[in-house]
Amino acid sequence: MPIIQLSNVTKDYALGETLVSALRGVDFSVEKGEFLSIIGPSGSGKTTLLNIIGCIDTATTGSVMISDQEITKMNDEGRTDLRLYKIGFIFQTFNLIAVLNVLENIEFPLLLMDKLSKEEIRKRAQEHADAVGLTQYTHHRPSELSGGQRQRVAIARALVTNPDIVLADEPTANLDSKTGATILQLMQHLNETQKTTFIFSTHDPEVLQYARRIVKIKDGRIVES
Amino acid sequence: MNIVFRIAWKNLMRHRGKSLVIGSILFTGALIMTVGNAVISGLDAGLAQNFRQRMTGDIVVVSTQQLKDNVFFTPMGEPVESIDQLADVLKVVTANPAVRHALPVAKGVVTVLNEDSEPSFQMLFGVDFDNYFRTFPDGLQLVEGTLPSGNTLGLILSTQSREELFKFANLWAVPVGEGIVTRNLPAGVTPDSVIRKDQMVYMGFSDRNTSLDIIAPVRAIGKYAAFNGLWGFFSLIDIQSYNQCMGYFDDQEAPIIAEKDQKLLNHSEQNLDEMLFGNAETTPISQSTTATSTATVATTSSTSGYNLILVRIDPKQTIPDTILQLNQSFKKQNLPAKAITWKAALGQVAQMASLMRAILFGFVMIVFIVAIIVITNTLSLAAMERITEIGMMRAIGAHRRFISWLFITETGVLSIVFGLAGIGVGTLLVMFLRLLHIQAANNLVELFYGGTTFKPLLSITDIGLGILQLVVVTVVSVIYPILIARKISPMDAISRE
Numbered sequence: 172m173p174i175i176q177l178s179n180v181t182k183d184y185a186l187g188e189t190l191v192s193a194l195r196g197v198d199f200s201v202e203k204g205e206f207l208s209i210i211g212p213s214g215s216g217k218t219t220l221l222n223i224i225g226c227i228d229t230a231t232t233g234s235v236m237i238s239d240q241e242i243t244k245m246n247d248e249g250r251t252d253l254r255l256y257k258i259g260f261i262f263q264t265f266n267l268i269a270v271l272n273v274l275e276n277i278e279f280p281l282l283l284m285d286k287l288s289k290e291e292i293r294k295r296a297q298e299h300a301d302a303v304g305l306t307q308y309t310h311h312r313p314s315e316l317s318g319g320q321r322q323r324v325a326i327a328r329a330l331v332t333n334p335d336i337v338l339a340d341e342p343t344a345n346l347d348s349k350t351g352a353t354i355l356q357l358m359q360h361l362n363e364t365q366k367t368t369f370i371f372s373t374h375d376p377e378v379l380q381y382a383r384r385i386v387k388i389k390d391g392r393i394v395e396s
Numbered sequence: 397m398n399i400v401f402r403i404a405w406k407n408l409m410r411h412r413g414k415s416l417v418i419g420s421i422l423f424t425g426a427l428i429m430t431v432g433n434a435v436i437s438g439l440d441a442g443l444a445q446n447f448r449q450r451m452t453g454d455i456v457v458v459s460t461q462q463l464k465d466n467v468f469f470t471p472m473g474e475p476v477e478s479i480d481q482l483a484d485v486l487k488v489v490t491a492n493p494a495v496r497h498a499l500p501v502a503k504g505v506v507t508v509l510n511e512d513s514e515p516s517f518q519m520l521f522g523v524d525f526d527n528y529f530r531t532f533p534d535g536l537q538l539v540e541g542t543l544p545s546g547n548t549l550g551l552i553l554s555t556q557s558r559e560e561l562f563k564f565a566n567l568w569a570v571p572v573g574e575g576i577v578t579r580n581l582p583a584g585v586t587p588d589s590v591i592r593k594d595q596m597v598y599m600g601f602s603d604r605n606t607s608l609d610i611i612a613p614v615r616a617i618g619k620y621a622a623f624n625g626l627w628g629f630f631s632l633i634d635i636q637s638y639n640q641c642m643g644y645f646d647d648q649e650a651p652i653i654a655e656k657d658q659k660l661l662n663h664s665e666q667n668l669d670e671m672l673f674g675n676a677e678t679t680p681i682s683q684s685t686t687a688t689s690t691a692t693v694a695t696t697s698s699t700s701g702y703n704l705i706l707v708r709i710d711p712k713q714t715i716p717d718t719i720l721q722l723n724q725s726f727k728k729q730n731l732p733a734k735a736i737t738w739k740a741a742l743g744q745v746a747q748m749a750s751l752m753r754a755i756l757f758g759f760v761m762i763v764f765i766v767a768i769i770v771i772t773n774t775l776s777l778a779a780m781e782r783i784t785e786i787g788m789m790r791a792i793g794a795h796r797r798f799i800s801w802l803f804i805t806e807t808g809v810l811s812i813v814f815g816l817a818g819i820g821v822g823t824l825l826v827m828f829l830r831l832l833h834i835q836a837a838n839n840l841v842e843l844f845y846g847g848t849t850f851k852p853l854l855s856i857t858d859i860g861l862g863i864l865q866l867v868v869v870t871v872v873s874v875i876y877p878i879l880i881a882r883k884i885s886p887m888d889a890i891s892r893e
């Protein structure tokens with residue numbers, strides 16, 4: 172039973188008078204524990220696809236099942252719950268909360284869940300900060316960090332809730348190749364140890380060596396899987 | 397939720413400028429509203445104290461024949477209908493457990509006959525002096541002379557009436573046997589430039605053909621504790637002289653009031669004779685006659701000039717309840733009397749005060765609405781500036797309610813800190829304003845102050861009201877910004893980067 176199943180998903184954006192078809196009928200599924208890369212040129216629809224899987228955007232037509240739940244029929248509340256409890260999202264542009272320090276940013280989803288004790292939350296956040304190599308930076312503000320460090324905060328934040336699925340949109344695009352490699356190795360390590368399903372997009376062929384399965388996308392269609 | 401508060405607090409600190417803008421609006425708004433509430437309360441309390449406790453009482457009983465409730469300042473000096481069966485009516489009034497004092501008053505206009513000039517007019521309250529001072533112990537301040545009591549006949553002339561007479565006829569009234577007090581003369585007027593006068597010659601001014609001229613000795617010059625410019629139109633005269641002047645007599649040529657009063661009247665006639673013929677210094681005036689010489693029979697059933705009963709009630713009782721009870725009792729006993737509120741009896745004067753209150757209240761409401769609009773606007777802008785941040789929180793899994801709480805908390809914190817500070821400073825300002833003892837410059841300002849001095853009043857209720865207004869401002873201001881913020885989707889965070 173795949174953890175993610177897309178059937179004939181389309182996505183149109185209204186761009187002034189004209190409609191832009193970002194996805195033109197995508198069918199694909201992902202099994203639990205996969206480490207998968209979506210590759211395609213810029214503008215091919217990678218971000219759109221990840222946003223739809225991540226419950227951040229909605230499909231125009233088609234069906235999207237995540238853990239057997241049809242998300243296209245869900246309301247805002249249900250999709251927010253999925254984002255919070257099931258999915259970790261790593262954005263291309265990090266998207267940290269500026270007023271919170273590194274540790275607080277990592278704690279944020281756990282605090283939203285409001286399930287663990289304060290001490291437990293702090294402990295988990297600290298562990299994840301250590302895991303991404305930010306032990307010395309836990310009290311820094313995002314603005315005081317480099318791009319790579321910020322991306323690591325975003326990864327720690329995406330993983331701290333132990334999500335079933337981690338989505339990463341070109342996680343290395345804004346990083347130098349060395350930092351990018353470290354981050355991909357980290358993700359790979361987590362996939363192997365925690366059996367977390369990883370999907371990341373990239374247009375950088377060098378990154379592909381880390382993927383165990385590659386899906387190619389072009390003009391909003393999957394061309395090779 | 398702790399995280400909401402933490403993020404809210406950090407946001408407030410990061411956007412200090414904006415926080416300060418909203419904070420100062422909340423502060424100023426709360427301050428103005430606190431002072432405004434206090435001025436309104438001071439106005440209410442002042443009116444209650446000055447009118448109800450010193451002049452009109454809480455309730456006024458009038459005749460059912462009296463069509464207009466506006467009985468004090470009647471247009472064109474229109475007479476007020478006398479109360480028939482006064483003794484029975486009074487019995488009903490005093491029997492009511494809520495009633496503390498009941499003062500029958502005969503209100504009317506008299507012609508003042510002046511020796512060397514045209515006649516003028518005066519408004520009189522015919523009263524039993526003792527009862528008057530029991531009912532309104534601090535209503536009148538003695539300026540000159542001695543306050544009459546018991547069966548003393550004569551007049552307490554108000555400073556206002558004295559000044560009018562002076563302007564009209566260059567006459568300066570002083571109490572019998574007393575000289576002119578120079579410092580009480582209008583500025584620039586010397587004692588030898590005025591004509592001293594210690595008694596008034598009044599001719600009844602009524603619609604019946606039965607009035608007489610009387611001589612009323614001035615016993616005292618009095619000033620009302622508040623609203624002297626307004627209430628000072630009324631001078632006080634003993635009821636016997638008043639009734640004689642207005643021609644209220646029965647067949648026996650004696651006014652039928654109450655037995656007690658009748659006795660006093662007999663006595664008063666003697667006094668009047670004495671006054672007219674025994675006092676060598678006063679020249680009897682040709683028009684004036686003694687009460688005994690030309691008394692005529694009253695043509696209506698009224699045998700006394702009493703046309704108002706001013707009633708003061710137990711402060712713990714309410715005016716409407718007591719009015720209802722009194723009117724029920726009057727109806728039950730078939731008495732031709734009705735009870736009305738002091739405000740109704742004051743007519744336009746009370747309406748002016750109500751208007752002042754409404755203007756003040758309107759002013760407070762404007763501050764209230766402006767505060768809401770400005771805060772709503774600033775918060776909405778803040779919401780729009782924070783689209784990325786909010787969208788991102790939503791993308792990570794923050795629910796819409798979290799975003800709502802974030803806005804409520806941020807505004808709430810500002811509201812508590814700055815709004816309560818505004819209420820606090822407002823309270824201090826009110827206390828300070830009271831200490832200044834600002835005096836009213838004219839009658840209108842006096843109505844606005846509710847008395848001679850500006851005495852804004854802050855009760856616990858007013859402070860409670862201020863806090864309530866603050867809560868309403870906060871809640872109402874935050875609604876629209878929240879609606880904007882709740883519409884922000886995770887996509888807004890992403891597509892903007």
Ligand SMILES: Nc1ncnc2c1ncn2[C@@H]1O[C@H](COP(=O)(O)OP(=O)(O)O)[C@@H](O)[C@H]1O
Pocket residue numbers: 184185186191192193211212213214215216217218219220891
């Ligand atoms: N919010 C949007 N509004 C209009 N068009 C969009 C929007 N997002 C993406 N597109 C268009 O959809 C197509 C796919 O974009 P995207 O998914 O971002 O591609 P990729 O991530 O592969 O570069 C592009 O042609 C892009 O211009």
Ligand SMILES: [Mg+2]
Pocket residue numbers: 217218219340
């Ligand atoms: Mg993209």
